Amino acid sequence: MQDRAVLEKKVPASSGDEALITLDRISKSYGSAEILNKVSLNISKGEFVSILGPSGSGKSTLFNIITGLVPADEGTLHVNGEIGYMQQKDLLLPWKTVLDNIVLPLDLKGFDKKASRAKADALIDRIGLRGYEHRYPSQLSGGMKQRASFLRTFLASGEIMLLDEPFGALDSITKGKMQTWLLEVQKELGVTILFITHDIEESILLSDRIYVLSSRPGVVKEEISVEFDRSNKPGRLLNPELLMMKEAIKGLL
Numbered sequence: 001m002q003d004r005a006v007l008e009k010k011v012p013a014s015s016g017d018e019a020l021i022t023l024d025r026i027s028k029s030y031g032s033a034e035i036l037n038k039v040s041l042n043i044s045k046g047e048f049v050s051i052l053g054p055s056g057s058g059k060s061t062l063f064n065i066i067t068g069l070v071p072a073d074e075g076t077l078h079v080n081g082e083i084g085y086m087q088q089k090d091l092l093l094p095w096k097t098v099l100d101n102i103v104l105p106l107d108l109k110g111f112d113k114k115a116s117r118a119k120a121d122a123l124i125d126r127i128g129l130r131g132y133e134h135r136y137p138s139q140l141s142g143g144m145k146q147r148a149s150f151l152r153t154f155l156a157s158g159e160i161m162l163l164d165e166p167f168g169a170l171d172s173i174t175k176g177k178m179q180t181w182l183l184e185v186q187k188e189l190g191v192t193i194l195f196i197t198h199d200i201e202e203s204i205l206l207s208d209r210i211y212v213l214s215s216r217p218g219v220v221k222e223e224i225s226v227e228f229d230r231s232n233k234p235g236r237l238l239n240p241e242l243l244m245m246k247e248a249i250k251g252l253l
């Protein structure tokens with residue numbers, strides 16, 4: 001008999017490099033289409049891990065399984081902490097102000113409105129939106145909207161963030177700025193990030209580890225550790241070993 005996927009939630013531990021998410025041989029099909037085949041991966045506290053794969057390799061399906069939105073057919077899943085899921089689009093509500101959008105999940109959970117707003121306000125400077133908190137999403141640039149969406153996800157979850165191609169729709173200059181910003185903010189807030197991308201360079205720039213997923217069905221082809229200085233972003237991309245890594249990853253996809 002096949003194992004059913006199990007979602008197990010435990011109380012998060014305060015320290016150590018324990019695994020926050022562990023997937024063991026997760027498989028998923030839609031009808032006769034096999035989307036994921038025995039995908040195993042893990043992410044420990046404080047890590048930045050990317051799932052890199054071509055369009056249609058099942059990356060978003062994997063996130064939907066981790067968050068419990070979609071059941072897996074086979075395999076086991078352990079989640080140790082609160083997960084926040086930021087999807088490709090910012091999904092800000094156009095009729096609410098930036099601040100009201102950011103605190104929306106807290107309002108929905110029934111938290112004290114004043115306290116939630118104070119909590120968000122304390123982080124508005126950090127996401128570079130001071131002066132914009134009472135504006136509407138249509139008055140913000142693409143990068144600003146993604147930063148607002150990031151803070152909303154962070155406040156709602158706080159510990160493990162699943163980011164599904166958050167910079168996919170941004171121009172390359174804004175994307176570069178957002179990548180630098182994300183690394184800084186991850187360090188400051190101490191969050192663990194699982195990140196979806198189909199951009200090889202982006203995965204090398206941001207990640208501690210990369211899982212390379214093949215297409216049809218999604219299979220983990222390689223797990224790569226990126227052991228380079230992440231504080232020096234431009235230097236990272238010019239590092240000859242990283243250029244070789246980029247070429248090697250290209251060969252896998």
Ligand SMILES: Nc1ncnc2c1ncn2[C@@H]1O[C@H](COP(=O)(O)OP(=O)(O)OP(=O)(O)O)[C@@H](O)[C@H]1O
Pocket residue numbers: 030035053054055056057058059060061062198
């Ligand atoms: N609910 C569903 N029913 C049927 N097929 C689905 C469903 N959700 C996803 N699929 C199919 O599963 C495959 C993988 O989709 P998924 O969105 O997970 O890939 P992805 O790697 O995230 O792609 P992209 O990079 O384009 O977002 C696609 O072929 C998609 O059409």
